[in-house]
Amino acid sequence: MRTRVGIVGAGPAGLVLSLLLAERGIDSMIVETRSRAAIEETIRAGVLEQGTVDLLLDHGVGARALAEGAKHDGVELRFGGQGHRIDFAGLTGRSIWLYPQHEVLKDLIAARLKAGAVIRFGASDVSLRDVASDAPVISFVDTGGSPVDLRCDVIAGCDGSAGISRHSIPDAGRVDFFRAYPFGWFGILVEAPRSAPELVYAHSERGFALISTRTPEVQRMYFQCDPEENADDWSDDRIWEELQTRVAGDGFRLTEGRIFQRGVLPMRSYVCEPMRYGRLFLAGDVAHTVPPTGAKGLNLAVADVVLLTDVLERYFTSGSSELFDDYGPTAARRVWRAQHFSWWMTSMLHTAPDASPFDVRRQIGELESVTSSTAGSAYLAEAYTGWPFARLGPRGG
Numbered sequence: 001m002r003t004r005v006g007i008v009g010a011g012p013a014g015l016v017l018s019l020l021l022a023e024r025g026i027d028s029m030i031v032e033t034r035s036r037a038a039i040e041e042t043i044r045a046g047v048l049e050q051g052t053v054d055l056l057l058d059h060g061v062g063a064r065a066l067a068e069g070a071k072h073d074g075v076e077l078r079f080g081g082q083g084h085r086i087d088f089a090g091l092t093g094r095s096i097w098l099y100p101q102h103e104v105l106k107d108l109i110a111a112r113l114k115a116g117a118v119i120r121f122g123a124s125d126v127s128l129r130d131v132a133s134d135a136p137v138i139s140f141v142d143t144g145g146s147p148v149d150l151r152c153d154v155i156a157g158c159d160g161s162a163g164i165s166r167h168s169i170p171d172a173g174r175v176d177f178f179r180a181y182p183f184g185w186f187g188i189l190v191e192a193p194r195s196a197p198e199l200v201y202a203h204s205e206r207g208f209a210l211i212s213t214r215t216p217e218v219q220r221m222y223f224q225c226d227p228e229e230n231a232d233d234w235s236d237d238r239i240w241e242e243l244q245t246r247v248a249g250d251g252f253r254l255t256e257g258r259i260f261q262r263g264v265l266p267m268r269s270y271v272c273e274p275m276r277y278g279r280l281f282l283a284g285d286v287a288h289t290v291p292p293t294g295a296k297g298l299n300l301a302v303a304d305v306v307l308l309t310d311v312l313e314r315y316f317t318s319g320s321s322e323l324f325d326d327y328g329p330t331a332a333r334r335v336w337r338a339q340h341f342s343w344w345m346t347s348m349l350h351t352a353p354d355a356s357p358f359d360v361r362r363q364i365g366e367l368e369s370v371t372s373s374t375a376g377s378a379y380l381a382e383a384y385t386g387w388p389f390a391r392l393g394p395r396g397g
């Protein structure tokens, strides 16, 4: 089998890349280990930057996000028992959208398959060969048990944080920047109406809590916990007591309901450099992971592939690989800004296990500065709603 761009992984990065390439007349094939059903059921991100929604709309896959998602013009930071709104629309003229990642993926998969794209779901033993040559190969075993070699002009590694593609960059030429946080997030899905009109990011002496939403009937909530916590050890009553305590103050109470999904996730920051090696380009979580406090991961994956599309279009239209060298350093600038923002939100809002009373008071001082200063609030609003996409080649210069 042959394709111009072999894409490893049908997550947001891989699917958006295949969509953008197709619109520029560049064929691609996706190899994915999971089934379509598994992808469409996995609960992950909720927040889309305005630029991400605009891109989905511009490319014909945003109608449902617009109709069924919710536009939010700000978020609330709660500390010292009081809420403080950050007015995204007023500060930046931009907004965010609450629309679940698995719904984005349903929309993308349906659109790609309708357009005749090849997505090989359920592949196993996926490996990459000859990535430094002019003829790289993705090898895998298909659902029928047959080995397949997919010959490509270039490979896009879009296989997420546990992906294999970055390991094709030799250890000697790869730097892994990594930071683990001494806490995790306990996440729940709840059948209940919204407790607040916008997302609530709460700082408290007992630790962080986040009140988010999925639909008018289903809410998503998280609270900081030990990363080794077993979610099944918690009774529903204990979960609600913890959440209510962390957001308490000025009469605010969460509307409780049936908890129908729960889990604990680790918090880490990771960047792999370089993001390109030979004919292998990394995009999305396989190249960088951020703690979810800044709601940046999916949005960064989209920004990577917007850039990568420019690089590959130049290559396939003119035969020039001159932009290959620009991809990694250009993508990395946004990645490191997002790393900083995600780390900053995380450190400002969470209580480290060894936090002293000084640390907690200092965080409150920081939150007061951010919420009472237009400049401080504007920085948060600009970063949260997302920076403009970087472009390369004729569209960007």
Ligand code: RFL
Binding pocket: 008, 009, 010, 011, 012, 013, 014, 031, 032, 033, 034, 039, 043, 044, 045, 046, 047, 048, 101, 123, 126, 158, 159, 160, 161, 162, 163, 164, 187, 265, 283, 284, 285, 286, 292, 295, 296, 297, 298, 299, 300, 301
């Ligand atoms: P994905 O989504 O992990 O997709 C990678 C795909 O590759 C497949 N795969 C392989 N395929 C072939 N061969 C292999 N060897 C393979 N190994 C893996 C996988 O099965 C999968 O289908 O990576 P991608 O495309 O880079 O997208 C990244 C985003 O999914 C991620 O950054 C976000 O979910 C992060 N995130 C959030 N991002 C936001 O922008 N806004 C948010 O509000 C937000 N909230 C979140 C989040 C992530 C969370 N979790 C669970 C980590 C909230 C949570 C709780």
Ligand code: PHB
Binding pocket: 044, 045, 046, 047, 199, 210, 212, 213, 220, 292, 293, 294, 295
């Ligand atoms: C979510 O709704 O899952 C969500 C929202 C905001 C975040 C992270 C996750 O910062």
